[in-house]
Amino acid sequence: MDPKKENTNEEENVEKYFDEENYSTLVVGPEKFTTPKKMLIEDVVGILRSKELSTRDEALKLLKEQNAQQVLIDAIEDDDYTASRHLLVAACWESGLDFSKYIAVFLELAGDRDLMVSLEAITVLEQIENFESKAIIEEAAKILSAYISKKHPNAELMKDIVIRWGEIAEEM
DSSP: OHHHHHHHHHHHHGGGOOOOOTTTOOEOOSEEEHHHHHHHHHHHHHHHOOOOOOHHHHHHHHHHHHHHHHHHHHHHGGGGGGGGGGHHHHHHHHOOEEEOHHHHHHHHHHSSSSSSHHHHHHHHHOOOOOOOOOHHHHHHHHHHHHHHHHTTHHHHHHHHHHHHHHHHHHHO
């Protein structure tokens, strides 16, 4: 066998090892072991922290083009990124992606003690236009109403959503 051809085949097949559904791959870096998914999240967080607007805008555009809702949700739910959670949640609405499938995540974040996280989650909830059913709207409104009754600092913003959702539910 020609060694050059053998190397070429190995290089072409390397990508399969980064398929997280079929392989468990760890990437060894200078500081720690990490997964390709974790590396992607770290890259996204780094870009979102960037002060350079054009870089940030390009990242948001790329997230939208790739329908990267799950990447953002994974990052938001990862405790390693708590300090950047407000940026990640903001990226959800800034990207223009549809997060209606993840309404439960944003309902929980709306009640967060970190008021920036709460505010950004409320903004995502305001953007949701597609509801699977009237029951989902009603349940979501109950959750926000509970935060309102507990006098969450962002309660006034939540009231507006509850009113809007009530109108949407009536039309269904």
